[in-house]
Amino acid sequence: MLQHEYNVKECTAARNAFVPVIRATVDNVEVDIVFAEFRSIATIPDPFELRDDNMLEGLDEKSVRSLNWWRANEEIIHLVPDVENFRNTLRAIIIWAKRRQIYSSSLGFLGGVSYAILVAKICQLYPLALPSTLVKAFFEVFSQWEWSYECPVRLKPSVENRALGELAWDFIRNPKDLMQIIYPIHPHGNSSFNVNMSSLKILKKEFKSGYKVVSEIHNNEACWSKLFEEVNFFEEFQHFVVVTARAADDRRFRRWIGMVQSKIRILVGFLDSCEDISSIRVNTEHFSPGSETDNFVRRWFLGFVIRRRLRLNDLKSHFKNFRSNTVGAAKHFSFYQEDMELEAVYADRKQVEEMKKEQSQFEIPILPNTSAYCADLQPTASSSAETTRQCDDGAPAKVRKTE
Incomplete structure (x- = not known):
């Protein structure tokens, strides 16, 4: 239903995630939709006080985890x-x-x-x-x-x-x-x-x-x-890993990229164990080439710093393990299809720049204008005093505390 709305983009259902969720971008605003099933309640009471722990009785674990997002935010407000x-x-x-x-x-x-x-x-x-x-x-x-x-x-x-x-x-x-x-x-x-x-x-x-x-x-x-x-992610690194996921149609593509993204941190763990790599960073933006022939393709970039000469064969073994882990998870949840492709390859900065030039422009999320927030953060002329205090958990903090 959401996929057919004109103002909805990037609608993806992660059914088998730790917290099942539908992620969508509505009017350029990222939205997460979670679900919980109250089997023991015939009708929803008004008001429905979900902050009460007793409301969790009889719920399955995934429903409890789904409600945690809302319950946590509501509790924080209080x-x-x-x-x-x-x-x-x-x-x-x-x-x-x-x-x-x-x-x-x-x-x-x-x-x-x-x-x-x-x-x-x-x-x-x-x-x-x-x-x-x-x-x-x-x-x-x-x-x-x-x-x-x-x-x-x-x-x-x-x-x-x-x-x-x-x-x-x-x-x-x-x-x-x-x-x-x-x-x-x-x-x-x-x-x-x-x-x-x-x-x-x-x-x-x-x-x-x-x-x-x-x-x-x-x-x-x-x-x-x-x-x-x-x-400036692409200027920060000389060496990259490019992860590319493909599928044959939109429905398979959405499920596949959700699984792939959830496993990228595992690839980071594999690469972290490589002695030749001193640090690695994931670009949290995903990229979709603009060509009509690449409608069901998504790329992620990981930048890394090497300590000494890099052995590409070591990287290839990690890439293979990453692919096996991701495909195995998709098979476990019974949605893997042969047309679901996944590859991870090494690229230097020059090769990455060429990838970025292949299409007119990558699809990059729109970030909000910060001018309004900058204005809101301007301190007032009220008096302030230098205050030193100790956090109850033992973390020191020196801040200017407005009286």
Whole structure:
């Protein structure tokens, strides 16, 4: 139904994902649609209070995970001291994250809920601060945060709910999670479980870079627009991996590219184990060649830095494992077809530039204009005092706190 709407693009159903979701772009706005089945309820009550944990009784696991997105966002609104300041700050942080290409949970970075929890944490720590101060505090606190299993980011204590069969969040059960940004509702899971070693390094780097920029802004040495400058991905790297997915028709294509994108972080893990590669980064934008003959083709680019001479045979073995893993997953969920193609190849910068010239232009997502947000972030003339405080989790934070 959505695919036939004139203002809907990029409509993809991820039926077999950890959280089943329909992703679509409606009027250039990215939308995620999730589903939950209430088998034990004959009629939907009004009001329907989904924040009540008891509403989860009798639901299957996928329905519970689907509701978590809405329940987490609703709970966050009830946990921040000033909703308007929270929303304005979160808008700025999400635009920054998209410009810096670190907004994608499926590709190993952070998604919307994780960023919302981080911003809400700052709002709790500095309840009187305005958005300009909260943005600065966001980068200062999380550029110094001790990202370890012993220091999770949480908005309230996790409590046991034995009636629903769920214990409070316990890092001992999840020691491999590199970042711990905990849902504020039952079940208290980790919203950042997809983060890997490479993406964690990039996130730390971007937090520190962001703090440097906002410090310049608060010292009147730069404008807010500098914070929202896009990362120059293709100029940053000399070496690339190009992942290309193809299918015969639109229906197969949508299912196939959803599976491929969910497995790219596994390819990153394979390449991370390669001794010749010192760092690797995924371009979170996907690319679709504009030719009519390439309607059902999508490409992703991964840039990497090498320590010494690169052995292409090592890369080819990782590419083969990546393809086998992805095809095997599609077969497991019974939708793989022989016309679903997947290849991963090495390319240098010159070859990538040629790929970009093959078509008139790649299809690139439209990012919002930041001028309005820059205006909203301008600090007021109200007095401020230098405040030093200690986060309750042990992370130091020095910010200008508006009184």
